Amino acid sequence: METTPAPAPPAAALTEPVGSPDAPVRSGVPEHGRVPKYYTVKAAVEELVEGMAEGSVLPTERELAERFGVARETVRQALRDLLLQGRLRRSGRGTAVAGPKLAQPLSLRSYTEGVRRRGQVPSRTLIGLERRPAGEALGARLEIGAGEAVWHMERVLLADEERVGLESTYVPAARFPGLDTGFDPDSSFYAYLRRQGVRLAEGEERIETLLATPREALLIGTPPALPMLLLNRLSRDADGTPVEHVRSLYRGDRFSFTTALREEP
Known part of the structure; x- marks a missing residue:
């Protein structure tokens, strides 16, 4: 699994979804301080989703991979986590923002x-x-x-x-x-x-x-x-x-x- 030291992820990955006072304790950062790349991408996508309306379609996996400078498989794993959490859903046009549970x-x-x-x-x-x-x-x-x-x-x-x-x-x-x-x-x-x-x-x-x-x-x-x-x-x-x-x-x-x-x- 790709990992990166906690201080080094792209700026977009260390915004509100990770550092917010409402986020889980330490925002999922393990004690050794190394965060899987997919997790920083997941946090960045969560921030992106916060500014989108329910039903809005996300950029493609390729576009997200280029934006965050990671492999498409890393983006795919981040999206898979958000799908399981109910933040995103599959639609006929791609991956869309889900409504509240x-x-x-x-x-x-x-x-x-x-x-x-x-x-x-x-x-x-x-x-x-x-x-x-x-x-x-x-x-x-x-x-x-x-x-x-x-x-x-x-x-x-x-x-x-x-x-x-x-x-x-x-x-x-x-x-x-x-x-x-x-x-x-x-x-x-x-x-x-x-x-x-x-x-x-x-x-x-x-x-x-x-x-x-x-x-x-x-x-x-x-x-x-x-x-x-x-x-x-x-x-x-x-x-x-x-x-x-x-x-x-x-x-x-x-x-x-x-x-x-x-x-x-």
């Missing part, structure tokens, strides 16, 4: 409600809705017997018509026998629950990072190497009975999650 609150709200609160239009594409027997692990989570019927609903999540995630919902079929005929899969499942007289009172959520499987990446429309955020949620009603188990996979370059923290008494 969707900040989704961690709460007992549906994806639909959360995206609407951000001022965007949510939608979903149904991949499949099937009745199947629960395995031992799923049955234990939903507190039903192994082999009892559950509905499995899989949907691609969209925001402003952009694919941003994949959601799998499991609910006991005995509790929702008419799900396949009474629910519009493009609508909020939580709104459907309220119409059925079910109120969610509490939930447990676990967040992990992982890479999507080839099938998941194809459905979401992302490269397999793009990091994903995986959320597993178990929701309960006011009686403490499990209502749903949801596995949601979100694009790491388009989503972040927020929560409010308070001191426990």
